[in-house]
Amino acid sequence: MDVRYINPFLSGTVEVLSTMAHVQLIPGKPFIKSGQTAMGDVTGLVGLTGEVRGSLSVTFVFRVIQATMKGMLGDEITEIDNTVRDAVGELTNMISGTARRYLAEEGLSLRAGIPTVVSGKGHVIQHITNSPILAIPFQSQFGRVLVEVSIEG
Amino acid sequence: MDVRYINPFLSGTVEVLSTMAHVQLIPGKPFIKSGQTAMGDVTGLVGLTGEVRGSLSVTFVFRVIQATMKGMLGDEITEIDNTVRDAVGELTNMISGTARRYLAEEGLSLRAGIPTVVSGKGHVIQHITNSPILAIPFQSQFGRVLVEVSIEG
Incomplete structure (x- = not known):
């Protein structure tokens, strides 16, 4: 995977969470993974097409999406329901x-x-590709967010 | 959603499971849903683009994917691991x-x-769209498979 693809997803995630939910993410060191899987409580997924095929996943642990929902909508959530899944979809x-x-x-x-x-x-989330998968971990005061990107070619 | 979109996904699912795994699926009545969510043990997801945007999910309960793995690879699986997820990705x-x-x-x-x-x-899987979501339920002797399709426009 071209290293120039890292920053767009890194910056996009930080900017969207900050703008939409006032949740400040601190990016960790991106790494290339294969085989392992992302684990979390709620994940937004989207397929990408164009000159190349790709996929993007954004995985939140519960406390981070709880803080995000509070920042976006003022809601104090206690579980992950349709409203939370809709919000994660829009963030994705x-x-x-x-x-x-x-x-x-x-x-x-x-x-x-x-x-x-x-x-x-x-x-558990797994991207089905023979290409390397880029993992970008983020920390916040509420816990972690993990973005994974696969782009073929 | 155009009703002409139903049969391609219905036939595609029946044909692939039969050809690849000798698992015979009996299609139930397709229905349009909104808000509800598919539940299962392992799901393949893929995003679609073109003149319209879309998404496809294929959700298996454990016993069906167990029979599918046996039919595809001869494997007797006892849990859902990377090999199973890879196979579900290829079927998807x-x-x-x-x-x-x-x-x-x-x-x-x-x-x-x-x-x-x-x-x-x-x-739980949720397609994030304001368009109707087409659900196609299938039965097999091992349990159910649920295909969901959203296509905008």
Whole structure:
């Protein structure tokens, strides 16, 4: 994977969470993974197409999405319901949109499918590709967010 | 959603499971849903783009994916691990590919992103769209498979 693809997703995630929910994320060191899987409590997923195929996942632990919902809507959530999944879907749309705008500036134009959101305590996500998967970990005062990106070619 | 979109996904799912795993699915009555969510033990997801945006999910309960793995690879699985998730990803790719070939014959040309697979006991899937979501339930002797499709426009 081209290292120029890292910053668009890193910046997109930080900007969207900060703007939409006043949640400040501190990016950790991105790494290339294979085989391992992201684990969390709620994940937004979106497929990417264009010159290359790709996929993006954004995985939150419960306390971070709780703080995010409070920042976005003022809601004090106690569980992950349809409203929370809708919000995670919209955040995923916005992160994808912001990242794709930055990628276009690097010369890579991608389109995105309809996002899907998965919830379930400690669910596992796997991107099905032979290409390397880029993992970008973030910390916040409420816990971690993990963004994973696969782009073929 | 155009009713002509139903059969490509219905036939694609039946054909792929039969050909790849000798698992015979009996389609139930497709229905349009909104708000509710698919629940299962392992789900393949893929985003679609083209003239319209879309998403496809294929959700298996454990006993069906167990029979599918036996049919595909001869493996007797006792849990959902990386090998199972890889297989679900490949099945999702094939169902998406077969359905998109049939859709192209109806005049709708779509592309697919990289599939992702989610596992976790009783996880919940939600497609994030204001468009109707098409649900196609299938029964087999091992239990149910649920395919959900959202296509905007």
